[in-house]
Amino acid sequence: MDRKYLLNSPFKVALLTRLIAKAIDLFIVLILSIFVYPVGVILSLIYIAVSDSLQNGQSVGKKFMGFAVISLEDGSPCSLKQSFIRNLPILVPLFFAIVPLWGWIIALLLGIPLFVLEIYLLFKLDSGHRLGDVMADTSVMANDGHSVVVKNGKTSWFDAEAEKI
Numbered sequence: 001m002d003r004k005y006l007l008n009s010p011f012k013v014a015l016l017t018r019l020i021a022k023a024i025d026l027f028i029v030l031i032l033s034i035f036v037y038p039v040g041v042i043l044s045l046i047y048i049a050v051s052d053s054l055q056n057g058q059s060v061g062k063k064f065m066g067f068a069v070i071s072l073e074d075g076s077p078c079s080l081k082q083s084f085i086r087n088l089p090i091l092v093p094l095f096f097a098i099v100p101l102w103g104w105i106i107a108l109l110l111g112i113p114l115f116v117l118e119i120y121l122l123f124k125l126d127s128g129h130r131l132g133d134v135m136a137d138t139s140v141m142a143n144d145g146h147s148v149v150v151k152n153g154k155t156s157w158f159d160a161e162a163e164k165i
Contacts, residue, residue, distance in 0.1 A: 015122055017065050018140055024061030025051055026090075033097065041098045048090050053083035058143065068143040078138050086136035089114045 029048060032040040051059035057068040057077030069078035069086070078086065093111030096103040114131075122130045133139055 014142070015128055018067065018122070018128075019119070021059070021061035021065040021067055024064055025059050028060060029094070038098060041094070045091060045094055048087050048094060049084045050080060051083065052078045052086055052138075053080045062140070062143075066143050067140050069138050069140055072137045072139055078136075082136040082138050086132040086138055088135065089118055089131050 025048070029044040032044045032047070034040065036043065052062070052069040054060075055063055057070055059069075062068060069083070070076065071078060071082055084091075090111075093107040093114060096107040096110065099106075118130045118132065121134075122128060127139075129139065
């Protein structure tokens with residue numbers, strides 16, 4: 001019997017699992033923002049900014065789903081700077097959410113297109129990187145005990161594109 005599955009490849013399952021991990025992190029942000037408003041929004045900004053540099057490159061959602069963020073420069077866990085840069089597409093709209101009403105409208109107008117772009121790139125790029133990964137030179141790997149060897153001195157995404165020109 002030939003079955004049709006929603007997601008045929010392990011790669012697409014991993015991408016969906018990454019989305020679930022991000023949804024867990026955003027759920028934490030939502031809870032903080034609603035129940036401890038307005039201080040909760042500031043705490044949410046701080047959490048999102050540093051989340052991928054916690055626990056050896058694992059946010060709460062990534063830890064729960066078994067992923068870790070690594071630097072493509074040397075294979076080390078995501079640094080604080082890379083976590084901040086990586087999460088800018090989420091931080092920018094969330095920043096506007098501090099201001100009631102008009103800030104929420106601006107956050108939605110910025111946030112929805114950025115989230116759509118992130119998800120589009122995640123599924124359309126062969127590497128499975130989202131916008132934040134490209135900006136911060138990071139990648140998400142399964143945290144299954146197998147180490148990933150990354151060549152030291154790898155050129156940045158931006159340097160590789162500049163060489164093509």
